[in-house]
Amino acid sequence: MAKKKQNNAIICFVALGCPKNIVDSEKMLAEIAQAGFLIAAEPENADVVVINTCGFIAPAKDEALEAIKHAVHCKLNGAVKKVIVAGCLSERLGRQLFDQADGIDAVVGLGQRDNIARIIKKTILSKQPATFLAQSPHKISDDRDRLLIGPRHRAYLRISEGCNHKCSFCTIPAIRGSFRSKPEELVLAEAAELVSAGAIELNIIAQDTTHYGRDLKIKNGLCKLLQTLEQINRLKWIRLMYLCPAGIDEKLIETIATSEKIVHYLDIPIQHVNSKILRAMRRTDTKDQLQQLIEKLRSAIPDCLLRTTVIVGFPSETDRQFDELLDFIEWVEFDALGCFKFYPESGTGAAEMSAQVPEEVKQQRLDELMLTQQKIAFAKNKKRIGGKLTCLVDSVDDEGIGRGRFYGQAPDIDSICIIQNCSAKSGHFIDAKVVGTKDYDLLVRQMES
Numbered sequence: 241m242a243k244k245k246q247n248n249a250i251i252c253f254v255a256l257g258c259p260k261n262i263v264d265s266e267k268m269l270a271e272i273a274q275a276g277f278l279i280a281a282e283p284e285n286a287d288v289v290v291i292n293t294c295g296f297i298a299p300a301k302d303e304a305l306e307a308i309k310h311a312v313h314c315k316l317n318g319a320v321k322k323v324i325v326a327g328c329l330s331e332r333l334g335r336q337l338f339d340q341a342d343g344i345d346a347v348v349g350l351g352q353r354d355n356i357a358r359i360i361k362k363t364i365l366s367k368q369p370a371t372f373l374a375q376s377p378h379k380i381s382d383d384r385d386r387l388l389i390g391p392r393h394r395a396y397l398r399i400s401e402g403c404n405h406k407c408s409f410c411t412i413p414a415i416r417g418s419f420r421s422k423p424e425e426l427v428l429a430e431a432a433e434l435v436s437a438g439a440i441e442l443n444i445i446a447q448d449t450t451h452y453g454r455d456l457k458i459k460n461g462l463c464k465l466l467q468t469l470e471q472i473n474r475l476k477w478i479r480l481m482y483l484c485p486a487g488i489d490e491k492l493i494e495t496i497a498t499s500e501k502i503v504h505y506l507d508i509p510i511q512h513v514n515s516k517i518l519r520a521m522r523r524t525d526t527k528d529q530l531q532q533l534i535e536k537l538r539s540a541i542p543d544c545l546l547r548t549t550v551i552v553g554f555p556s557e558t559d560r561q562f563d564e565l566l567d568f569i570e571w572v573e574f575d576a577l578g579c580f581k582f583y584p585e586s587g588t589g590a591a592e593m594s595a596q597v598p599e600e601v602k603q604q605r606l607d608e609l610m611l612t613q614q615k616i617a618f619a620k621n622k623k624r625i626g627g628k629l630t631c632l633v634d635s636v637d638d639e640g641i642g643r644g645r646f647y648g649q650a651p652d653i654d655s656i657c658i659i660q661n662c663s664a665k666s667g668h669f670i671d672a673k674v675v676g677t678k679d680y681d682l683l684v685r686q687m688e689s
């Protein structure tokens with residue numbers, strides 16, 4: 241009787257962070273649903289709130305603390321009984337998280353992800369706050385059997401965990417451990433499962449996808465994996481995210497160029513281009529190498545669209561070094577770009593460096609860089625007006641306005657296509673004509689088939 245009452249508890253799950261964390265959230269959601277718990281969208285309607293946090297830079301931590309504060313507020317109002325915090329921030333701070341936010345009932349580390357249902361039951365019965373941190377949190381997880389947060393026709397396929405690069409600004413290796421490839425048979429089984437559940441787009445993710453297989457001593461591991469994934473019949477789009485520039489070689493470029501399914505969109509975080517800054521970041525690339533890579537990609541794959549991520553205000557970055565980055569951005573004309581201000585995260589080498597850049601200078605540089613990118617993106621969008629695209633429809637509202645993406649738009653992070661008069665259902669491809677732009681988005685009209 242008591243057991244039935246526990247499993248009747250209503251859980252609100254708050255999924256924060258990057259696609260890698262989304263995969264963990266989807267896995268936890270499946271565990272929660274399989275254990276017989278009900279799931280609510282809002283904390284106000286739940287007995288237990290589980291927050292899967294990100295914690296790699298200050299804004300992510302602030303977002304997590306805000307979500308915790310809101311859940312605790314609901315608890316004080318009597319709606320919520322327990323607040324459970326999981327994910328990267330829990331792994332990073334462990335027990336210290338109790339000091340950073342009042343009212344948390346359980347802190348759950350990454351290695352306890354698959355025990356979340358059991359932890360919820362325990363926490364409901366417990367009167368004391370508790371931590372659930374695994375002895376060895378850095379195993380390779382089985383991500384099959386997930387409850388997808390987004391539409392079923394697209395999914396993330398995580399092919400590895402952790403990172404070996406040790407960039408001086410990054411907390412990820414400390415949080416998620418060193419690089420471990422997921423065994424190929426597990427990746428393929430997961431891909432097959434996602435496709436048979438309706439996925440036609442798989443977005444390949446890792447901390448560095450180019451590194452796939454190296455720890456398993458597999459030569460050209462990513463290329464081999466991609467060639468096998470391509471054989472999956474109903475799969476239409478394979479998208480590569482998080483490609484470290486230094487890992488992109490001729491073989492990978494050729495694999496992408498000749499593939500019928502790997503979309504010609506590459507996400508290549510460069511972080512900076514000034515050689516001194518790159519060295520201080522402990523990145524192995526040089527500006528010349530980055531430049532040559534872009535030229536090589538554009539010559540081998542002429543319709544290749546590029547996304548990158550950069551950091552401004554890294555310690556000792558001068559105006560001149562920032563201008564060098566800005567010039568490079570203007571030269572490449574990336575199709576999409578994410579820019580972060582440098583955050584001195586505790587435990588990283590860069591946090592200890594002298595010559596930290598003042599906050600207002602970082603903000604100025606961020607604003608200037610994003611304005612430059614905006615001009616590039618808007619001009620590129622304008623050039624598309626009158627052209628035709630193939631769009632994957634993600635959703636359609638009651639008025640027939642669809643939201644979709646062409647191959648140059650990754651889910652969740654990029655702009656979208658707003659589809660007027662959309663008669664296709666979500667998960668279908670349509671031919672569309674670009675008729676205008678709305679900020680970063682494209683306005684398109686479905687063409688008669």
Ligand code: SF4
Nearest residue numbers: 403405406407410412
């Ligand atoms: S490549 Fe560098 S920035 Fe990316 S996760 Fe690894 S250490 Fe962090």
